[in-house]
Amino acid sequence: MSNQHVLKIHPAPLAELLSGAKTAEVRRNDRGFQVGDTVRLMEVNPETLNWTGRPDLVRTISHIQTGYGLPDGMCVLSYAQAEKQEAGHGHVTPRADGVVMKCGGPGLCAFCTAEQEAQGHRTSSRRRLLAA
Secondary structure, eight states, X not given: OOOEEEEEEOHHHHHHHHHTSOOEEEEXXXXXXXXXXXXXXXXXXXXXXXXXXXXXXXXXXXXXXXXXXXXXXXXXXXXOOOOOOOOOOOOEEEOTTSOEXXXXXTSOOHHHHHHHXXXXXXXXXXXXXXXX
């Protein structure tokens, strides 16, 4: 039986996972990870470690590496290729001034831009600038 592990992740490594440039992560091996387990990655603000409110990224562990120079208690989790999921652009993003905006339109957020690029959609340079 597979388990689900909820883990925090900073925006930069999350974007790399979404783009497909990154397929594995070094993590503490403190949760009994097993091949086939699901990892739910929740993006957090690097300074406050509070959840950003963006949708979680879910991946399945395909391989676990320990030893080979890794410190005791650490492992490398490799993730299976993500199944194509509904894009779901339209998640709600609270702004600093308290206004809640629905993602989409001419200025996609950085999360949606990275997700679209990871899915092979072209994003105009104007949208990339607006998302930054």
